[in-house]
Amino acid sequence: MRSSTAAVQDPARDATGLQAVLWDMDGTLVDTEPYWIQGEMELVAAHGGSWSEEQAEALVGQSLVFSSGILQAAGVxxxxxxxxxxxxxxxxxxxxxxxxxRPGARELLADLKASGIRCALVTMSEKPLADEIRSQLPEGTFDFLVTGDMVDHGKPHPEPYERALRLLQQQVPAATVDNVVALEDSLPGVTSAQAAGLVTVGIPHFIPLPGDSGRTHWDSLAGRTVADLQSLVHQRSTILKVG
Known part of the structure; x- marks a missing residue:
């Protein structure tokens, strides 16, 4: 994939441009949902219960605490x-x-790193899994993690993204909800990011996302560049100026 580095201004000098990207993990960065579903099905079956695809799909993007309660209700x-x-x-x-x-994810991460754009992982999975994924990427790909065991309220609550923005602002004071983009695949995820006020992109994978004029939808990250993300920030800036 071509790099868009030359087309993107230094974020430290352009406070109105893209400052950072906050990444969901399961379903956005990596296609781990089948692993979670397999684990759920095996666990429920071991306790004499039944678990359908529909039940599994309803947990996509939800916090692990929420999911554990549903599994208990199913007989675990x-x-x-x-x-x-x-x-x-x-x-x-x-x-x-x-x-x-996921297609295009590592390429976009590399493009962001080459362009000097900060990235962080905001996931409802806990730290051991997030660390495992991060260890398979070039060092420094993610500046920090916000994981499900770090928050009191998981997605779709805005707390995970609000926490991530606060941590980001300690490193990048110019970061605001208007120049930070969140990448998500699930309804709980995009709901969380939008409730936090962030520029939000939905990339549906396992479950379709309903249309929403307040966010952008991409079919895939394949072929996407920093310039594409930068344009979303500029669109937000234009809307704010017109408003």
Missing amino acids: QLSSREIIDHLLGHVVQSVRREIPW
């Missing part, structure tokens, strides 16, 4: 912490065998 006789640890362990082992990267 374990504590919330035990369920989370079991599923997390299953997915960590799965990604150690193979990480299913």
Whole structure:
């Protein structure tokens, strides 16, 4: 993929331009949803219950605490912490065998890094899985992580993205909701990012996203560049000026 570095201004000098990108992980950066669903199905079956594709799809993008409650209602006789640890362990082992990267994700990350644009991971998965994924990327790809075990309220609540923005502003004082872009694949994820006020891109993968005039929809990250993200920030700036 061509680099858009030459077309993007130094973010430190252009406070009105793109300052950072906040990435969802499961379904946006990596296609781990099948790993989670397999773990859920095996866990429910081991406790004598049944688990459908529809039930599994309803948990896509939700916090692990929320998901554990649904699994308990489906017959899993374990504590919330035990369920989370079991599923997390299953997915960590799965990604150690193979990480299913989403098309275009690593290329866009490389383009952002080359352009000096900060990136952070904002995921409802917990730190052991996020660390496993991050370890397979070039050092410094993500400046920091916000994981599900760092927040009181998971997606679709805005807290994960609000926390990420506060952490980002410690490094990039010019970062605001108008020049930071969130990349998400699920309805809980885009809801969280939009509720935090961020420029939001939905890249539906496992579950279709409903249309919403308040966010941008891309079919894929394949072929996307920093210039594409920069244009979204400029569009927000234009709308604010007109308003």
